Amino acid sequence: MRVRVQTEAFDAGVELDAFSVGLSDVGAVVSFTGLVRQSPEGDLIALEIEHYPGMTERALKDLRERAITRFELSDALLIHRYGRLAVSEPIVMVATASPHREAAFKGADFLMDTLKSNAPFWKKEIRKAGEAWVEAHGRDAKALKRWESS
Amino acid sequence: MIELRYFAWIRERIGLNGESFASGAKDVSSLIQELRLRGAPYDHVFADLSGIRVAVDQTVVEFDGSLVGAREVAFFPPMTGG
Numbered sequence: 582m583r584v585r586v587q588t589e590a591f592d593a594g595v596e597l598d599a600f601s602v603g604l605s606d607v608g609a610v611v612s613f614t615g616l617v618r619q620s621p622e623g624d625l626i627a628l629e630i631e632h633y634p635g636m637t638e639r640a641l642k643d644l645r646e647r648a649i650t651r652f653e654l655s656d657a658l659l660i661h662r663y664g665r666l667a668v669s670e671p672i673v674m675v676a677t678a679s680p681h682r683e684a685a686f687k688g689a690d691f692l693m694d695t696l697k698s699n700a701p702f703w704k705k706e707i708r709k710a711g712e713a714w715v716e717a718h719g720r721d722a723k724a725l726k727r728w729e730s731s
Numbered sequence: 732m733i734e735l736r737y738f739a740w741i742r743e744r745i746g747l748n749g750e751s752f753a754s755g756a757k758d759v760s761s762l763i764q765e766l767r768l769r770g771a772p773y774d775h776v777f778a779d780l781s782g783i784r785v786a787v788d789q790t791v792v793e794f795d796g797s798l799v800g801a802r803e804v805a806f807f808p809p810m811t812g813g
Contacts, residue, residue: 615813630812631738631739631742633786635789636805672813697811700812700813701805702811703808715811716808716809717809
């Protein structure tokens, strides 16, 4: 499965090895893994990630197809977790494969920028002081805009 | 009947994951007006739409999006995946 939405942790190394096997026309594989980062105050206990079952899978599959078409990728992998995640656990992974490295780098970059604002996930921070929903960043919208003209 | 789905703080404020709602609304804005007329907590939740996004049958639309033939409408804040 090239698109997975799951509660279970994943091993990015194992996933990358499996993704890279038997790609004869491929000269480049790029991967990105996103982790739960501790807050500057050091009081983050966990992230609770909620999603919209059904729409999430559709949005990620659509995004994968768009990336493959746009950057002429040989293959692409997307894994995103939901549920309760402790600090330093993996949240998301994307991997791309292409004949040359530029498309693989760009494809992975595009996937992450687009996923942040277009896949129906919502993060809540569980801190010692209480809970709060993470607000969408202006910088995420700006990152997405990069891909509109080019 | 239309199936309403709520996510993140909207789900918490309304106190439901979703509900069936008898609506005659032809577009999302009209549906929101119907919901606001039900009073609390809907009137407060939908008072300021700047932080609310909507999907009709799992596709993101604007507030003037059509509800003709729609089965499911979801309300949620801007997405924060990744």
